[in-house]
Amino acid sequence: MKRNEMKIEFDSISDNEAFARVTVAAFMAQMNPSMEEVADVKTAVSEAVTNAIIHGYEGKVHKITITGVIEDALLSLEVADQGVGIRDVKKAMEPLYTSRPELERSGMGFLFMEAFMDEVQVSSRPGEGTIVTMKKMIGQHGE
Amino acid sequence: MSSNTKVQGRQKITDKTLWISVPKELDHHSAEQISQEADGLVRQKDIREIVFDFSDTVFCDSSGIGMLMGRYKMMKALGGNVRAVQAGERVGKILMLSGIMKIIPVEKKQGGMQDEKE
Ligand SMILES: Nc1ncnc2c1ncn2[C@@H]1O[C@H](COP(=O)(O)OP(=O)(O)OP(=O)(O)O)[C@@H](O)[C@H]1O
Ligand SMILES: [Mg+2]
Numbered sequence: 457m458k459r460n461e462m463k464i465e466f467d468s469i470s471d472n473e474a475f476a477r478v479t480v481a482a483f484m485a486q487m488n489p490s491m492e493e494v495a496d497v498k499t500a501v502s503e504a505v506t507n508a509i510i511h512g513y514e515g516k517v518h519k520i521t522i523t524g525v526i527e528d529a530l531l532s533l534e535v536a537d538q539g540v541g542i543r544d545v546k547k548a549m550e551p552l553y554t555s556r557p558e559l560e561r562s563g564m565g566f567l568f569m570e571a572f573m574d575e576v577q578v579s580s581r582p583g584e585g586t587i588v589t590m591k592k593m594i595g596q597h598g599e
Numbered sequence: 600m601s602s603n604t605k606v607q608g609r610q611k612i613t614d615k616t617l618w619i620s621v622p623k624e625l626d627h628h629s630a631e632q633i634s635q636e637a638d639g640l641v642r643q644k645d646i647r648e649i650v651f652d653f654s655d656t657v658f659c660d661s662s663g664i665g666m667l668m669g670r671y672k673m674m675k676a677l678g679g680n681v682r683a684v685q686a687g688e689r690v691g692k693i694l695m696l697s698g699i700m701k702i703i704p705v706e707k708k709q710g711g712m713q714d715e716k717e
Pocket of ligand 2: 661
């Protein structure tokens with residue numbers, strides 16, 4: 457089995473949203489992804505990182521970590537913050553639910569993560585933080 | 600700080616229409632800057648319509664949807680409207696998934712390599 461793992465840690469500032477997307481895209485390049493697969497993963501990463509910045513840390517600067525694991529054609533990503541956490545994960549993942557409408561959020565983040573990844577799991581505890589785990593099969597497009 | 604994440608403030612006003620050239624990547628970082636610029640101009644000038652030009656845009660996430668919805672609500676309150684033009688394949692997909700096309704008219708890129716309906 458081909459296995460490869462990486463971990464990055466960075467400050468929760470909005471400049472790092474692009475950094476996170478590009479880094480994960482570079483990591484998955486070895487999986488021979490299609491352009492669409494790269495775009496899908498970038499969107500999902502952007503959503504999870506933006507949520508950590510806006511909701512998890514509420515704009516304050518702390519650390520976000522992304523762990524990426526490649527196991528053959530399976531890409532697994534974990535985006536973690538030690539922020540405020542989520543009281544009701546099921547409700548948070550409902551399409552169009554947002555706790556911050558005043559910040560022009562529209563509750564589409566989890567919807568996009570679920571649309572573009574094969575699997576999305578959220579584990580969170582109020583006061584301790586949130587881990588979003590996402591998985592996707594890559595490079596399975598027949599050519 | 601880093602120059603590659605700076606949003607090029609590219610707008611122009613013709614008649615009462617504000618044209619905004621959306622940057623290459625529309626995320627939380629760039630969306631906030633565009634919203635601030637747009638809101639500032641709408642406050643100062645008599646603007647009836649905002650047109651977002653997605654010609655250069657290859658990335659868009661939920662923050663872009665929030666930006667469009669926010670400008671739509673503001674313009675509607677002022678009796679104006681909002682449109683999006685030149686949406687490429689990826690942007691079109693995101694806008695479609697979000698359902699925002701039911702509220703804001705979106706024009707796809709014409710004559711591109713992949714015209715979706717064909
Ligand atoms: N890392 C996190 N820490 C704390 N709360 C979170 C986190 N991620 C998501 N949430 C909660 O889940 C809700 C839904 O998230 P989702 O990304 O779907 O929508 P949103 O961020 O509110 O809006 P959008 O993503 O469309 O801008 C958020 O409003 C927030 O209450
Ligand atoms: Mg979100």
